[in-house]
Amino acid sequence: MTPENSRLHQLRGGLAPVEVGARGIESVARNADCTRLRAIVIAGLTPNEVIKHILGEVPDAMSPFAMTLTQAFERRLLSNAAGSLLTAYREKGHLQQLDAKIASVADHAPRDTPVDRNRRERETRRLIELKLRGDPTAPNLILKPRLTLTIVGVTHAIELDYLVASDVDPFYRVGVIKSYADRIGKTNKADVRSACREASVGTLALQQLLVSLGRSMELAGDRVDMVLRAPGSFTPRLYGAMRAQAELASLTRALATAPRDLDQIEQMLPPSASLATPNALEQLPNHYCSTCKEHCALWQHCRAQAQAQGNAIILGDQAAEQLAAAGSLNRAMDLLNGSGRPPDNRAEEVLAAELRAASALLDRIANG
Ligand code: SF4
Structure with a gap:
């Protein structure tokens, strides 16, 4: 175990790390003033894991209906060589007839094991390097790519929905699939912003990968793609190359806010304490607000704390x-x-x- 992993292990009080994913990292930006949430995510936990393993309660679960709908929509888009997704791109003119090369990283190494996770990471990198070399076999769609994002010195793996680039595009954009019904101008703006920020987590990961390969991070651009569902059907509605400057900026700001490193998190806790005790968690400064309920499973605890403080x-x-x-x-x-x-x-x-x-x-x- 590296010294850094051993410190994280200690911070989690021995709890196994979980992959917080792009969604977990995006939630940090939803409440940038909350040190508690940032510390939990950096340590490799999620609010749900905290509820389950530290507070000993039943965590929030996505409604079975919403989960089935999300999975079915994603399956519909990505099955049959992502034919439905490809068609949506062609119809909107973001991909041409010859832009038909598709690679599925998940199919390459499908198991949820450390070996397959590593293989997915390596395969994603290999496919991206093809594009960087101008190789004509570089895929136009990379499904379920696995990248890493380093936040305050801690590396987090993230698995995205897809990356997309036509043959003439210099590099990939990140695409996110959401099963929200698209009500055009009436789609919940907070949902759209959150989806764009989730995709932007992938853009930050692409930027870091480019820098590690000695290339300019500017290649990753500031645009993301989003696919929603037409109401009452599984027909995809594509919003391609949406500008996500504001989302990237808010994410970068949120991730750069203190605690900036493991030292600062450790200093906030009593000596040799870990996040795995309810008292230590309570001592981490939080910032309860009305939107916590939308994205953080700890909202009831934080609201009770705010009530006790007369906030x-x-x-x-x-x-x-x-x-x-x-x-x-x-x-x-x-x-x-x-x-x-x-x-x-x-x-x-x-x-x-x-x-x-x-x-x-x-x-x-x-x-x-
Ligand atoms: S619910 Fe609590 S821990 Fe979660 S974001 Fe809000 S204040 Fe932070």
Whole structure:
């Protein structure tokens, strides 16, 4: 075991590492101010694993319906030599008739074993190097490629849906498949942003691979592809070469925020403690917000902690913003009731007046 792996092993308190994948890494960017989530992901765990193995509770599970739908849609797109995906690309003009070379990394080494995982990584690299050499046999679609992404010195493996490039494209773009029903302009924007960020995790991995091969990371570009599902069917709707500058920037910012290395994570914990104890986890600073529920299985724990601390965020983002001057719900109640110490500053004075006016209005509405 390398010294770094041994430190990670210690950080996880002996728990086996899991592959957090592009989705797990993307979730870090959804709450960039949460040190707790970043530490869990960097250590090679997921919030679900924490719930199951550290807190001893039943983790969140994707609904069986959603899981079946996702798997069936992906199967439909990638089966039969990815014929359906290829057709979607041709129809949109992103691939031409002669761009028909497809390689499946998953078929090359299908088992979930360390040997096959290594083979998938090597095969992905080999196929990408073909493209970099300008080899005419380089695939136009690489299905289920396996890349690595190093975050604060820790290498994470990620398996993507696919990479795509026409023969005339200089390099690959990352593609992500989502079974969300595509409602054109009405598709949930947060879902679209999250899918683009998930693909951007792959772009960052491509950038790192290019640098390791002595090539410019600019080749990876700033565009990603996304395939959604037409409502009520399994017909793919392709959004090709979407600009993902903002997603790449937010991801890069989130991954560069402290803790920047294992030293910083270790320093946040009591001496020789690990993340595998509920107390140590609680000590890591978090940043509960209303969107935690959408992506992090720890949301109930963090919400309970926020409630115990009197954090106004449990009333929602708008309330938290309006009560920011008070700093806590208890202080806001003091300002409203005129109890406790007098307002500390002008901001608290204004808030106290606003709270009393709102309370009087509510009283009038309720009591006539
Ligand atoms: S639920 Fe908790 S750990 Fe997860 S992102 Fe939110 S604050 Fe962080």
